[in-house]
Amino acid sequence: MTTALPVGTLVDARDTAPAELLAERFNRHTFWCGQSGSGKTYALGVALEQLLVHTRLPMVIFDPNGDFVRLGELRDDAEPSAAAAIADRDIRVLRSSGTGGERLHARFVDLNLRAQAAALRIDPIQNREEYNALLRFEVARAHGGPDGLLTEMRESETQALHQVAMRLENLGILSWDVWAWGGRAATDVVDERADATVLDLGGFAVADEARAASLAVLDHLWEHRDSRIPRLLVIDEAHNLCPPAPDTPLAALLTERIVQIAAEGRKYGLWLLISTQRPSKVHPNVLTQCDNLTLMRMNAPRDLAELAEVFGFAPSELVQRAPVFGKGQALMAGGFIDQAAIVQVGARLTQEGGSDVAVPLR
Numbered sequence: 001m002t003t004a005l006p007v008g009t010l011v012d013a014r015d016t017a018p019a020e021l022l023a024e025r026f027n028r029h030t031f032w033c034g035q036s037g038s039g040k041t042y043a044l045g046v047a048l049e050q051l052l053v054h055t056r057l058p059m060v061i062f063d064p065n066g067d068f069v070r071l072g073e074l075r076d077d078a079e080p081s082a083a084a085a086i087a088d089r090d091i092r093v094l095r096s097s098g099t100g101g102e103r104l105h106a107r108f109v110d111l112n113l114r115a116q117a118a119a120l121r122i123d124p125i126q127n128r129e130e131y132n133a134l135l136r137f138e139v140a141r142a143h144g145g146p147d148g149l150l151t152e153m154r155e156s157e158t159q160a161l162h163q164v165a166m167r168l169e170n171l172g173i174l175s176w177d178v179w180a181w182g183g184r185a186a187t188d189v190v191d192e193r194a195d196a197t198v199l200d201l202g203g204f205a206v207a208d209e210a211r212a213a214s215l216a217v218l219d220h221l222w223e224h225r226d227s228r229i230p231r232l233l234v235i236d237e238a239h240n241l242c243p244p245a246p247d248t249p250l251a252a253l254l255t256e257r258i259v260q261i262a263a264e265g266r267k268y269g270l271w272l273l274i275s276t277q278r279p280s281k282v283h284p285n286v287l288t289q290c291d292n293l294t295l296m297r298m299n300a301p302r303d304l305a306e307l308a309e310v311f312g313f314a315p316s317e318l319v320q321r322a323p324v325f326g327k328g329q330a331l332m333a334g335g336f337i338d339q340a341a342i343v344q345v346g347a348r349l350t351q352e353g354g355s356d357v358a359v360p361l362r
Helices: 023-028 041-052 080-087 114-120 126-134 147-154 159-171 186-190 205-225 248-270 301-310
Strands: 003-009 017-022 030-033 060-061 089-097 196-200 231-235 271-277 292-295 329-334 341-345
Touching: 003 041, 017 023, 017 030, 017 186, 017 341, 023 041, 023 271, 030 041, 030 248, 041 080, 041 231, 041 292, 041 341, 060 205, 089 186, 114 126, 114 159, 114 205, 114 248, 147 159, 186 196, 186 205, 186 248, 205 231, 205 248, 248 271
Parallel strands: 030 271, 030 292, 060 196, 060 231, 089 196, 231 271
Antiparallel strands: 003 017, 003 341, 292 329, 329 341
16 A cells, blocks of 8 residues: 655646655655756655655654744645644754744764764874874763863863863864753754754854764764654755765765765664755765655756666656646656656645745835
């Protein structure tokens, strides 16, 4: 038995025929792409809404642009039965900025050694004394905040820890808004298994703050992978979290974790849905692990050639139509649809968090 997710209509059908995705086949990694203005994020929202309506699959959405922060807010014209189902779902939004709502936080003291060292830009070989000092340092779990952490380090008899404390201050890491300092963290919320947990990553002042929050969640899920609790990990604008050439140690460690989940996470119930404007912006070891494809309008011949090579199950004649797709049209292929097809994506049930800025008119 399969559960069909209605996401729109088939473009090439003689009569209006529904386009449906197979819910059970989201237990494979999915690649979702389309250039700016193609309707990629809107279409992704349609699919996520249908998963909320028809499945019990918990989703963790890594949202760099605030596109999904209104996932729980219904549109006035939403179909009544589906709207009632969405209204009944547990949807959490953890915000990185602004007022109201629960904050998106991670606990520095809960990060593993490699993550702490990456945030501090401490290399285990080049900065071996500092790394070793951090390795041997047992951070107190008291809610002393950043001052308490620095005091612990400075009162240590280990001189290298004094260097670590200086590095913390010089880089301004302890002043990042992302840290919980003994309070509630995103990992606590994720463990409650809401139907959807949206991590609003876009409001942090420093890019590594968003990476630290993301890495804290992904490391936590990987550490507990043997529980085999299924989760869909939706990474929107994935070039921010798993680029081919990470530019900081924290970015490199985050990319490494996502690559590992792409390679090994499926058997533990950790399933990726990777969304981006261009396939070349995503680490190739993530791209090649995806068994489902949604391709929206894309003009770049190089990108289309790469997609055709990686996703051999997508008919080349349909891939080549991508430059002339209308807004909201997509090629869907792979295990999550019975047959590869061009789909006109249907209407959203909930509000878009981010929309285009209109041209001001006189």
